[in-house]
Amino acid sequence: MNTTTHLLYLGTAICFVLGLHLMNSPATARRGNQLSAFGMAVAIVLTVVVLIDDGIITATAAVVLAVGAAAGAGAGLVAARRVKMTAMPQLVSLFNAVGGGAAALIAFADALPESVDQPVSTTLTIFLDVLIGAVTFSGSLIAAGKLAGVVPGRPLTFAGARPLNLLLALTALVAGILYTTGVGGLGTLGLLTGAALVVGVLMTLPIGGADMPVVISLLNACTGTAVAMAGFVIGSTPLIIAGALVGAAGGILTKLMAVAMNRSLLNIIAGGFGTGDEQG
Amino acid sequence: MTESIALLTIFVLAAFVGVEVISKVSSTLHTPLMSGANAIHGVILVGAIIVTGAADSAIVVIVGLLAVVLATVNMVGGFVVTDRMLEMFKGPGARKKELHK
Structure with missing residues (x-):
């Protein structure tokens, strides 16, 4: 891992802290959640890029990862969208x-x-x-x-x-x-x-x-x-x-x-x- | 050893930040905040990607795949459901639209 990677991870950590902080007030809560989600997206893309860049990841593992992530994201999205408020x-x-x-x-x-x-x-x-x-x-x-x-x-x-x-x-x-x-x-x-x-x-x-x-x-x-x-x-x-x-x-x-x-x-x-x- | 100590330092300081950052939350936001924090620990997906990517045996790939699936459910679902909860905190007009959907 090089310095840029570390700095970007630090940026995602800042997103999480600010995101949680914004959730203290009803007016800013939604923006806070979106900021955390943004930080998360950066962290995940960064992790994948580092793995590819270091040449650690094999083709099989990459396919497995993509399929697993797609399945999980689909299940989470459907469950979260369909659920009743109660x-x-x-x-x-x-x-x-x-x-x-x-x-x-x-x-x-x-x-x-x-x-x-x-x-x-x-x-x-x-x-x-x-x-x-x-x-x-x-x-x-x-x-x-x-x-x-x-x-x-x-x-x-x-x-x-x-x-x-x-x-x-x-x-x-x-x-x-x-x-x-x-x-x-x-x-x-x-x-x-x-x-x-x-x-x-x-x-x-x-x-x-x-x-x-x-x-x-x-x-x-x-x-x-x-x-x-x-x-x-x-x-x-x-x-x-x-x-x-x-x-x-x-x-x-x-x-x-x-x-x-x-x-x-x-x-x-x-x-x-x-x-x-x-x-x- | 120094690296372990550095990680431990980060852990302890981050914990103090966690206490400070939400200690003044109003009680109407308790449930969305719980849900939002729940989504943030979906960061475990980063760990799941790292172990699966570096896996060198079939069994580790299987365990890693399972972790990736569970972690994405946690993360994606967590953020979406929190967003839906917080939609209810918008103005009355927006709330009416939600009811008519």
């Missing part, structure tokens, strides 16, 4: 789920060749990327399901859910540490993924439908963090900047939303009580 929150949650999934997959793409002697800084971020990405993927799917009525909106709890959750979280943690230190290989990474996916489901099920927007915002912040971790894995600054930006902005937004609903975040996460769904 069904928008669950669609945002679905988009959030696929974003988290993509972040986790990037860690896998980096880990799969199993070129030994990955430095700890890489294995640690692979661990965190897979953990956060997988939890948000399954959690956001359940959240979208609750809002769409596919999964019952009332808080779903069952006996032994807490111990099971704790056990799974411990499993994920141990597997992650084993992977990070290089003791366990891809097997432990698979175990970590499985445990994280179930934790995401079990964390979201006990939360009532009325609290879902706050939970989706929290999961959104998590995806941002997962994207930043993916940025560490492949050493890409635009991913780190945009991911950290969304992670932090999403975190604050989650807090603001909880305050606006007169609920504490801890109460919402604990779930299963005081949700207002019980009377219904």
Whole structure:
């Protein structure tokens, strides 16, 4: 990467920051979103140009990329255009789920060749990327399901859910540490993924439908963090900047939303009580 | 090591910017802002393109392709749906047109 590339990536980061800032006020919000979209377009074209210019990309990979991007763009466009205004929150949650999934997959793409002697800084971020990405993927799917009525909106709890959750979280943690230190290989990474996916489901099920927007915002912040971790894995600054930006902005937004609903975040996460769904 | 530290520095400073940049948002804009931030983490597509482009085995290409599809859905869908939400914040005339569509 040369200086021009770095400067252009910096320009896209500025677009994201200004874009988010413009979204603070109704008068400028739409322009803010368009500015972010513009920055994104520049970042993607730039990435493709650099790949071609460096001669890294093979013809097969280029075709695969083009087909994949066209399919994804088509699906996203149709879903976003057709959705009813009232069904928008669950669609945002679905988009959030696929974003988290993509972040986790990037860690896998980096880990799969199993070129030994990955430095700890890489294995640690692979661990965190897979953990956060997988939890948000399954959690956001359940959240979208609750809002769409596919999964019952009332808080779903069952006996032994807490111990099971704790056990799974411990499993994920141990597997992650084993992977990070290089003791366990891809097997432990698979175990970590499985445990994280179930934790995401079990964390979201006990939360009532009325609290879902706050939970989706929290999961959104998590995806941002997962994207930043993916940025560490492949050493890409635009991913780190945009991911950290969304992670932090999403975190604050989650807090603001909880305050606006007169609920504490801890109460919402604990779930299963005081949700207002019980009377219904 | 210095490169890791540089990346970590960027991460921490960007996080502070994220906190500052939206802390004064009005509550009517909470949902569009969430959706807009959701679209911005579609930047993961850049990462998906990089790993797929540099892939040297079939399995990595497959994983990369899956990541590219998911990331484009996130990015394109995210920006379009946010734009639709924000359309509602325009003047009353524009809103009437939307209803008659």
